[in-house]
Amino acid sequence: MPVLEQSVVVFSQNYLPLCRVNIKRAIALLLTNKAEPLVGYTGNGWRIHSPNLILDVPKHIRLKIASIERTWKVPPVNRREILRRDHHTCQYCGSKKRLTLDHVIPRSRGGSHSWDNVVAACERCNSRKGDRTPVEAGMQLRTQPKAPIHPAVAFGLNEGAQFWKDVQANLE
Numbered sequence: 001m002p003v004l005e006q007s008v009v010v011f012s013q014n015y016l017p018l019c020r021v022n023i024k025r026a027i028a029l030l031l032t033n034k035a036e037p038l039v040g041y042t043g044n045g046w047r048i049h050s051p052n053l054i055l056d057v058p059k060h061i062r063l064k065i066a067s068i069e070r071t072w073k074v075p076p077v078n079r080r081e082i083l084r085r086d087h088h089t090c091q092y093c094g095s096k097k098r099l100t101l102d103h104v105i106p107r108s109r110g111g112s113h114s115w116d117n118v119v120a121a122c123e124r125c126n127s128r129k130g131d132r133t134p135v136e137a138g139m140q141l142r143t144q145p146k147a148p149i150h151p152a153v154a155f156g157l158n159e160g161a162q163f164w165k166d167v168q169a170n171l172e
Helices: 023-031 079-085 123-129 151-157 159-171
Strands: 007-011 017-022 035-037 046-050 053-057 060-063 099-103 118-122
Touching (some): 007 023, 017 023, 023 046, 023 053, 023 060, 079 118, 099 123
Antiparallel strands (some): 046 053
């Protein structure tokens, strides 16, 4: 992947992961002294050359300026959010075409319109399942539906875990 298409993880002053920015934005934050490389992390980054400057851009930066750490709420259960969570993929067959929403336990049987009961399904699978549970229809869900989690928690479970292991290894 070309260097200018890379992304950098941005942490708050309190070392909470805030977001990912493209490398151009990270360079601007570093050059305007609004961010600094994350202390104690010596992971590889990128060396950027311009006609009059050579800059090492780390993979993780920390903001020096105060930022309002926004509160995060679980998004509402709606089509856009369900499709985003399910990666625009039918949770029964894996198709990415003609997607609808399906209630795992049908509403006519007491199922709720909640994060743990609604999945993305193609029209064909939704029609095949009908007013039955997946077990009754002989169908299996690819993933168990669940509510989205806070981005900082997701970061901690995914790439953040490796990041903090690397930091710990560098301190020893």
